[in-house]
Amino acid sequence: MGEQDVLKQTGKQTSTGDISPVERLHVLIAADMAATDRMIHARMTSGVALIPDLARHLIDSGGKRLRPMLTLAAARAGGYRGDHHVRLAAAVEFIHTATLLHDDVVDESALRRGKVSANLMWGNKPSVLVGDFLFSRAFQLMVETGDMAVLDILAGASAIIAEGEVMQLKSSNTLSVTEDHYFKVVSAKTAALFAAAAHSGALLSGGNDGYVSGMRDYGENLGIAFQLVDDALDYSGRQALLGKAVGDDFREAKMTLPIILAHARARPEDKPFWTRVIETGNQTESDLDRAITLVEQTGSIQETMRRARAYADAAKAALAVMPDSDIKRALGDIADFCVERAY
């Protein structure tokens, strides 16, 4: 499950009835977001009808477009007055969508954003190829910005994302996976695109080095916080309250931080349970409940959330490079919201 599912699900309202900070940022850059949406739809077209049909399945499924939002916000808050940031934001969303399509092949995941995944509907073949098409379109859009530095950032991020996804393959069914390995995977597969989205927008704006690296740091830390919270929510009653499936990671025997911690902290008599459900992948109906109980008993969710909080705080601290503005306040609140949505 991606963070956008959660954002979508919680809707525009927080538990206190306020508009969420993601929605607030959307309103602040509404014209740019609308232009990005038009750009996305204009450039996902193809004479080969299956391509937009399949792409639309993900692109119009109600995601909040958080990554392109970071690009637009970083460009505007950096004083950018042109319109190339819209192409860059569309490129970022295309790279994200291509990654999801290829990740569906990878994980054989049945659900993505609450809809039947594209690769279940159309098969692996079209999902891979439409991902390739969107990835190519992303580079065409970046070429149109005429800015070699943003191309460099996003080409580099794309290579790192692929490395992270390959690293993650080793993270299933292997109890010996370390925290260090886990954080390397998260930095690569999730945080690299958050970082590149904000970084490239800041760079396009012509902001100074401090601003540019600050925005990159904001994106990177926000991305790690988001992934940690997602991984915690997969074992959380909060998730179940929201009507979302719980236990996707568990069923795939993924070594996310809650499991790494729960296994490390497990009583001797619980170790064989983890060996069976993770190493052998031999799971029965009631195992998820027991896993959730053990994860909670060992304080592993709290510890995962404590780490997420630290990354969210680092993201907010990175915003010090930005002059005070409504955009800055919204970005800071998004970092808080990312963690608070779990409670």
Added chain:
Amino acid sequence: MGEQDVLKQTGKQTSTGDISPVERLHVLIAADMAATDRMIHARMTSGVALIPDLARHLIDSGGKRLRPMLTLAAARAGGYRGDHHVRLAAAVEFIHTATLLHDDVVDESALRRGKVSANLMWGNKPSVLVGDFLFSRAFQLMVETGDMAVLDILAGASAIIAEGEVMQLKSSNTLSVTEDHYFKVVSAKTAALFAAAAHSGALLSGGNDGYVSGMRDYGENLGIAFQLVDDALDYSGRQALLGKAVGDDFREAKMTLPIILAHARARPEDKPFWTRVIETGNQTESDLDRAITLVEQTGSIQETMRRARAYADAAKAALAVMPDSDIKRALGDIADFCVERAY
């Protein structure tokens, strides 16, 4: 089967004992080819060991690197004196390799260049992701050339290749596929990269517009000729003599030109055969022999080769933009060789 299999298989010698023109061109630009090989190996590395392990499976399997050869030749014959053409050539080979890796997922092909395909050995997941990694590396290499125009060409070609592959999905199990559809697929999935390889090298050289568009035309026509010959060879005794598998396309019920023609020209009593083996995909052991007989009886191989000859001639004609040189003669002979290898 790719054209490089055939080149590899026929070795350095033609049937008359001469060195093949592909080999001759390789010798003419030997230093550039060696530098490209070093660049390829230097840039396919990753801290994630599975990536170079899997990539090496294709990259070191003895392909002749015909596409990067076109890039280097077009750059050098256009008077280029720098060294960015080596990065560009490596990028072209990475895009080609990524396409093969994703095509293996697509076609569930068991053999590629005579070796067990990467996706059979490692699974679909790593093949898709390593393809993504190489594709990203290709764009990083292009960024390093600092030439936005070559980025534009190769990003555009990559989108067209993906479109061609998606179009090709509709080309199986469907007797109503037209020649027009077939040629659109071939232009997109095969010729687009040949064209872009030569085009981008010419552009990098700073050649005039005539030279640049001539080299693009050479690549495009050569690519179509190559694909036509490959599709003919799949039903050919010549292929069997070379010890290669025949009938891969047939078993996948692919509507290549030999089948499109054989079906269009079929006697009424042979139509039900084609309906069964292509539309329903219900094939028995002896069907390939019957298909080969029918393809030959209807003159469909000859007609396919006649078309290939015309594209090879168009490729040679496009070379008129190039001043006389050993490289020009080798490129012309490669166009002839591409067709003659089938006899």
